[in-house]
Amino acid sequence: MQPLYHKHSLKVFNSLSRKKEAFTPIKEGYVGLYVCGPTVYSNVHLGNCRTFMSFDTIYRYLLHLGYKVRYVRNITDAGHLENDADAGEDKIAKKAKLEQIEPMEVVQKYTVDFHRTLEHFNLLPPSIEPTATGHIIEQIEIIKEILDKGFAYEVNGSVYFDVQKFNESNDYGKLSGRSIEDMVANTRALQGQSEKKNPQDFALWKKAEPTHIMRWPSPWGDGFPGWHIECTAMSTKYLGEQFDIHGGGMDLKFPHHECEIAQAEASKGKSPVNYWLHANMLTLNGKKMSKSTDNNIYPSELFSGENKLFSKPFSAAVVRFFMLQAHYTSVLDLSEEALDAAEKGYFRLLESFSTLEGLSSKEGIENDPTIEQWVNRCYEAMNDDFNTPILIAQLFEGVKIINLINDQKKTVSSEDLVLISQTMRTFFFDVLGLFDSRNSDAKQEGQLKGLVELLLKERSEARARKDFQRSDEIRDAIEALGIKLKDTKDGTTFSLS
Ligand SMILES: [Zn+2]
DSSP states (O other): OOOGGGTOOOEEEETTTTEEEEOOOSSTTEEEEEEOOOBOSSOOOHHHHHHHHHHHHHHHHHHHTTOEEEEEEOBBOSOOEEETTTEEEEHHHHHHHHHTSOHHHHHHHHHHHHHHHHHHTTOOOOSBOOBSGGGHHHHHHHHHHHHHTTSEEEETTEEEEOHHHHHHHSOTTTTTTOOHHHHHHHOOOOTTOTTSSSTTOEEEEEEOOTTOSSOBOOTTSSEEEOTTHHHHHHHHHHHOSSEEEEEEEGGGIIIIIHHHHHHHHHHHSSOOEEEEEEEOOEEETTEEOBTTTTBOOOHHHHHHOOSSSOSSOOOHHHHHHHHHTSOTTSOEEEOHHHHHHHHHHHHHHHHHHHHHHTOOOOTTOOOOHHHHHHHHHHHHHHHBTOOHHHHHHHHHHHHHHHHHHHTTSOOOOHHHHHHHHHHHHIIIIIISOOOOGGGSHHHHHHHHHHHHHHHHHHHHHHHHTTOHHHHHHHHHHHHHTTOEEEEETTEEEEEOO
16 A cells, blocks of 8 residues: 555645745655754743644654654753853753752753653654763764864864854855844844854853863863754764754744754755744743743643642643644643633544444445545645644534434445544544543542542441451452552551552
């Protein structure tokens, strides 16, 4: 069978050309996808989750179309300074000092949190998840190449990219739509940055001061890499000097992605990425999310309901569904009202799967051409730059068809019934990555607790009628399952772990 991508023509919005373009991979059947991962110095916030979820959905659809995708998403565990203009402390080193632990303990703690949170949202793991600290040698090699080509200079143990020199032969600012003249006009030379020839220049390698804890030897002395160079080093290593799709949050377009393009063009002499995709931000109650103004919520607070902003908990599946109801390039606002509405829609779709199970087809009738047209509309939605809100609208059209059949207002052939069922399942579960939250761990734990409590009630009744044999039997049976019991004067308590 031919892969689906032969049948469907995918279009993507390329931030570089600012146009929707037909997607053609460099090598037929294969897609190289790179997405900038998190800087692991704090718990992952919901806005970042939206970005990673957007690219997870894109990854899932590419897989569904039959592409072999190598998906690389890095972990930034060094080199990201507090200030994007190469100033301030390393975010991870700062946190390590604050918590009085090793930088790698910070990295481990927040990498684990990141993975757990994304698992809740049912994100597929990337094919490769490289770390910046694991690729110091590769970063040094590319810096050497940029120096050799004359696009960087060394000052006092640090190496800076020469933006003006690069712009003479290339176009710095083409991704973000900024001109170097505007950048020069809008930047003041800050004190303490006098090492740079121009304020626009960015660090490829920074000299480590004696107190700096994260440091590596290099041809320029002990130091650490600049933030942007890691993505150039890791994308080149795993996807080649030119690859298909580079994604990330809109906020990374400048300076991070602009610098990535400059580094790759300066070292390899060619444009590194064919399609740049950017996911837009998530606001909360109409305002930008920010820790300093308290207009902020972590995923775990949303799931547990323990927060000041929402009156009840929302499952990860509902939050995922809510996020996919907007196109990834649009700003999306999170509010209780919007989540409530998403929850209703999500359950309506889930219920249709139960209804589907009870449907029957009719023998000897022709296939209905409108069913196939509906299937095509689902694909058209995703082929149009992964338009998940339109796809979801089409899935609700599917629910209408299912309900008509259920109400015996419509009859379908067995082939059509299979097609409806497959299409609903494929898009809901495989492509959108949604799942049935009713089977979540929390729910199962609740059910288990209920059953244990029921048994404990029976045990205390047995004790009350002095049937100690039965009471011991129940106790042994519960404990044999690994559930610990503790008798107190107020009754029996238990713990599941
Ligand atoms: Zn990056």
